[in-house]
Amino acid sequence: MRKPTFIYTSIGSGFFALTLVWTVYNAYMPIILGDFIESRAIRGSIMGLDNLLAVLLIPIIGAWSDRLKTPLGGRLPFLLVGMPLAALFFIILPFSSQTTLLILLIVDIIFLLAMTIFRAPVIALMPDHTPKDDRSKANGYINFMGGIGALIALFILAPLYDQSIYYPFSIGGILLFLAAVLLFFVVERNPKYAAVHQEENEEVKALQALKESTSKLFHTDFRGHLFILLAIFLYFIGYSGLEAQFTVYATEHLQASPGDAGLTLGFFSLSFVVFAIPAGIIGTRLGKGKTMLLGLVFLPIVFLIMPWLSSMFVLKIVLFIGGIAWAFINVQAYPLVADLGGLTKIGFFTGMYYLFSMSASVIAPATLGLTMDLFGHPALFYTAALTFVIAYLLLQTGIKQVKGKTA
Numbered sequence: 001m002r003k004p005t006f007i008y009t010s011i012g013s014g015f016f017a018l019t020l021v022w023t024v025y026n027a028y029m030p031i032i033l034g035d036f037i038e039s040r041a042i043r044g045s046i047m048g049l050d051n052l053l054a055v056l057l058i059p060i061i062g063a064w065s066d067r068l069k070t071p072l073g074g075r076l077p078f079l080l081v082g083m084p085l086a087a088l089f090f091i092i093l094p095f096s097s098q099t100t101l102l103i104l105l106i107v108d109i110i111f112l113l114a115m116t117i118f119r120a121p122v123i124a125l126m127p128d129h130t131p132k133d134d135r136s137k138a139n140g141y142i143n144f145m146g147g148i149g150a151l152i153a154l155f156i157l158a159p160l161y162d163q164s165i166y167y168p169f170s171i172g173g174i175l176l177f178l179a180a181v182l183l184f185f186v187v188e189r190n191p192k193y194a195a196v197h198q199e200e201n202e203e204v205k206a207l208q209a210l211k212e213s214t215s216k217l218f219h220t221d222f223r224g225h226l227f228i229l230l231a232i233f234l235y236f237i238g239y240s241g242l243e244a245q246f247t248v249y250a251t252e253h254l255q256a257s258p259g260d261a262g263l264t265l266g267f268f269s270l271s272f273v274v275f276a277i278p279a280g281i282i283g284t285r286l287g288k289g290k291t292m293l294l295g296l297v298f299l300p301i302v303f304l305i306m307p308w309l310s311s312m313f314v315l316k317i318v319l320f321i322g323g324i325a326w327a328f329i330n331v332q333a334y335p336l337v338a339d340l341g342g343l344t345k346i347g348f349f350t351g352m353y354y355l356f357s358m359s360a361s362v363i364a365p366a367t368l369g370l371t372m373d374l375f376g377h378p379a380l381f382y383t384a385a386l387t388f389v390i391a392y393l394l395l396q397t398g399i400k401q402v403k404g405k406t407a
Contacts, residue, residue, distance in 0.1 A: 228399065238303075250265075
């Protein structure tokens with residue numbers, strides 16, 4: 001009988017490959033597009049396409065995989081189609097950049113559609129194979145695997161970009177394909193806990209919440225809750241936009257190599273992984289809201305310092321420090337929102353959290369790219385800092401109003 005840790009780690013390989021591929025894509029697709037498109041706003045709009053597809057299609061695919069019954073089960077068919085197809089077109093992507101913009105965009109769209117096919121089903125494997133009481137522990141394994149994927153992408157694959165544009169994409173595609181092979185042999189065709197699993201993936205909850213209950217947020221009783229969600233929307237615009245545009249800033253403004261740009265961004269992810277657990281402990285002791293507010297004060301200061309730095313070495317140090325502040329914010333965010341639901345509305349507020357954060361990621365790359373077009377490259381950090389400052393004010397107001405209602 002397979003040990004639970006083996007199951008969790010094997011399933012986590014899917015999230016590992018997913019995160020690794022997305023990290024490489026987000027770091028270098030803007031640079032590849034730069035060979036055809038000068039405007040950072042237009043490049044950012046293309047970068048937001050994957051999140052738009054996620055909002056539109058992933059809920060449908062996730063619900064379909066819940067109901068699908070085949071000899072391979074409900075999830076595996078989506079994995080066996082989406083993962084190899086995404087791996088193939090991820091490998092082809094840099095080759096298509098040597099042709100025309102039209103061919104590049106066609107390959108890009110097919111890659112994004114393939115990633116969308118398996119994203120919800122691969123995440124849903126965890127609850128299918130895990131009893132409810134063990135899902136937090138299992139989710140810890142899987143998120144750890146995702147963090148390792150991001151670190152490998154930025155610390156190992158990113159420097160290879162300077163040797164050849166093809167290396168990070170080829171290795172990432174091969175790892176994604178190997179993850180599909182592993183999951184084929186590990187995933188149970190009729191998982192023990194799938195029949196009793198009533199929780200839908202987060203994206204499904206998001207659209208259902210939008211359809212059925214969004215109007216609740218505009219009721220006076222939920223005014224504070226809306227402010228908290230708007231705060232999350234605002235700072236995700238800053239975070240997602242900066243993540244998508246940082247390599248553009250580093251290569252075009254600081255004349256860094258693409259490999260060094262990706263490696264530098266990796267220090268932010270490294271810091272987040274290292275400090276995620278300590279941030280959770282601090283949040284437990286200090287309070288989720290107070291811990292988030294500390295991060296929302298500290299991270300804009302880091303962003304405001306960065307345009308004045310020209311040394312990539314110093315930028316690595318500053319980004320590492322910034323990752324600590326991001327851990328303070330992001331580790332607490334979902335638990336804080338879930339707490340808003342009490343015992344009866346957890347699903348609703350879970351859906352709202354993913355809806356607001358994912359919607360921000362759709363417009364973020366284009367928004368920050370536009371400010372770079374209009375005001376120069378350093379505007380990337382000034383705009384990101386502004387979103388976090390406004391988020392601080394909204395979060396502080398929202399927390400006060402929620403406490404006032406419950407007092």
